[in-house]
Amino acid sequence: MHGEPAQSRLPRSFWEAVGRGALGRCPACGEAKLFRRFLKPVFQCPACDEDWRPQQADDFPAYVSIFLTGHMLAPLIIALVKDAGLSVGALVAIIVPLAIVMMIALLQPAKGAIITIQWWFDMHGFVRKRRAPADLRDAPPWA
Numbered sequence: 001m002h003g004e005p006a007q008s009r010l011p012r013s014f015w016e017a018v019g020r021g022a023l024g025r026c027p028a029c030g031e032a033k034l035f036r037r038f039l040k041p042v043f044q045c046p047a048c049d050e051d052w053r054p055q056q057a058d059d060f061p062a063y064v065s066i067f068l069t070g071h072m073l074a075p076l077i078i079a080l081v082k083d084a085g086l087s088v089g090a091l092v093a094i095i096v097p098l099a100i101v102m103m104i105a106l107l108q109p110a111k112g113a114i115i116t117i118q119w120w121f122d123m124h125g126f127v128r129k130r131r132a133p134a135d136l137r138d139a140p141p142w143a
Helices: 014-022 060-084 088-120
Strands: none
Touching: 014 088, 060 088
């Protein structure tokens, strides 16, 4: 099973590839883990031999994680401040730990999705393998 990913294992669309990356799977084949540690991608996929060293996610996953956390927590913060009548200390005791947990939980999926986006759009030296035209007959134009 080593070598280039079989055409059937390549993602059918951009969203399938991003989903694989966000779930911590190899975007090319979907079989092996993308990360060897929490935020350290593997150098090469053991299932399809895709080289993941060109990725340059840098700090962008942290920004995405913070952005998503803020947008998901905003309605809760507004509701707590407006309706719950909690003290400032109680609000801080609820919001700060929740924000920290959410940011950490979103960090690896954000990094996986960003690495996938770089691979999909051939950025930083990546060369994405494409499906054969017959495999894309029913695929949307952005696939």
